[in-house]
Amino acid sequence: MRVLVTGGAGYIGSHTVRALIEAKHEPVVIDNLVYGHKKVIQNIFKTPLICGNIGNTNLLKSVIFGTHNELISTNHEGKMIDAIIHFAAYAYVGESVKQPLKYYKNNVSESINLLDIICSNDVISRRSSSDPIPIIFSSSCATYGIPKETPITENTPQNPINPYGKSKLMVEEIIKDLAISCNLKSVILRYFNAAGASPDSVIGEDHCPETHLIPLAIKAAFESKPLKIFGDDYPTFDGTCLRDYIHVCDLANAHVLALKIFEKKQVHLKHDYKNNDLCKIYNLGNGSGISVKQIINIIEKVTQKEIKIIIEKRREGDPTSLIASASKIIQELGWEPKYPNIYDIVSHSISWYTKSSFQ
Numbered sequence: 192m193r194v195l196v197t198g199g200a201g202y203i204g205s206h207t208v209r210a211l212i213e214a215k216h217e218p219v220v221i222d223n224l225v226y227g228h229k230k231v232i233q234n235i236f237k238t239p240l241i242c243g244n245i246g247n248t249n250l251l252k253s254v255i256f257g258t259h260n261e262l263i264s265t266n267h268e269g270k271m272i273d274a275i276i277h278f279a280a281y282a283y284v285g286e287s288v289k290q291p292l293k294y295y296k297n298n299v300s301e302s303i304n305l306l307d308i309i310c311s312n313d314v315i316s317r318r319s320s321s322d323p324i325p326i327i328f329s330s331s332c333a334t335y336g337i338p339k340e341t342p343i344t345e346n347t348p349q350n351p352i353n354p355y356g357k358s359k360l361m362v363e364e365i366i367k368d369l370a371i372s373c374n375l376k377s378v379i380l381r382y383f384n385a386a387g388a389s390p391d392s393v394i395g396e397d398h399c400p401e402t403h404l405i406p407l408a409i410k411a412a413f414e415s416k417p418l419k420i421f422g423d424d425y426p427t428f429d430g431t432c433l434r435d436y437i438h439v440c441d442l443a444n445a446h447v448l449a450l451k452i453f454e455k456k457q458v459h460l461k462h463d464y465k466n467n468d469l470c471k472i473y474n475l476g477n478g479s480g481i482s483v484k485q486i487i488n489i490i491e492k493v494t495q496k497e498i499k500i501i502i503e504k505r506r507e508g509d510p511t512s513l514i515a516s517a518s519k520i521i522q523e524l525g526w527e528p529k530y531p532n533i534y535d536i537v538s539h540s541i542s543w544y545t546k547s548s549f550q
């Protein structure tokens with residue numbers, strides 16, 4: 192399929208672009224490059240990258256219709272996009288609390304523009320199926336807030352506790368409404384903690400600023416900097432928070448599987464679009480809770496380096512435990528994580544860190 196990947200130069204987006212290419216899809220990336228990495232997409236994956244915002248209607252239409260300058264003389268010239276994978280969003284929880292409008296503007300308003308275009312008559316009338324362009328939406332376990340049950344299923348009530356989680360939930364709700372109003376087909380994927388890097392160390396996690404535990408702990412190990420633990424008084428076995436870490440390549444592959452829902456040839460899949468069930472929702476995690484201290488111990492073992500720690504007070508908005516039940520995507524789409532072991536996830540991050548830092 193010809194797939195438009197919004198935010199495709201980011202961490203999960205770039206791993207997904209690679210998975211799409213390997214599955215013989217033809218991705219086109221649109222990314223404003225505020226946090227994304229251009230070089231990976233253009234130089235390594237040789238994939239068209241259009242720099243811009245999805246809030247820019249003219250730009251977005253030209254990409255969807257294959258008329259944008261960057262697409263001239265490529266396989267995409269004059270051809271319409273078949274499906275969208277929508278990653279483009281800001282994702283710093285702490286920042287979202289301080290600057291909520293930044294999140295509602297970017298994550299919600301810009302998504303509304305994207306949805307408006309893919310559901311417009313202009314687009315629908317040019318598609319052979321006469322329906323909106325189907326979309327996979329990158330959502331988050333942050334939409335559940337402080338969950339009342341563990342593991343979290345797709346039916347666990349969603350009560351987000353920060354503007355980031357709320358922005359993701361708002362877009363989920365809009366997508367569900369569009370299934371009813373104009374038959375928009377969609378898959379909503381709620382990620383738990385994405386981590387790791389490609390096993391060949393070509394791409395990895397490179398946020399700026401970095402706030403995530405695993406890359407910060409690796410940096411602390413190699414650069415002998417102290418790592419802050421945000422709270423060791425949680426009601427868990429060692430006092431630190433539990434998270435469900437999922438390998439970024441397993442996440443990427445879930446998007447490729449989800450695309451099959453939009454293709455006609457997915458006869459073996461145990462789902463269909465009967466009963467107006469046009470919006471499929473899946474959690475993505477490994478179902479096990481790993482504590483902050485466990486992550487630190489594993490990194491110390493793999494790197495053979497000691498990590499100095501400072502115990503800080505709890506970080507605002509951190510739930511004690513976020514653990515997924517991913518049974519639904521396993522059963523319905525046959526998703527099978529290749530790297531469920533936390534040692535593999537952490538080891539791939541370490542290999543990528545050492546390759547990108549010391550070469």
Ligand code: UDP
Binds near residue numbers: 483509
């Ligand atoms: N964490 C920590 N020190 C850090 C970064 C994170 O103790 O420097 C903790 C954080 O409080 C949470 C867990 O590690 O309990 C995972 O945080 P991360 O930011 O990686 O992901 P989140 O779960 O917030 O999406």
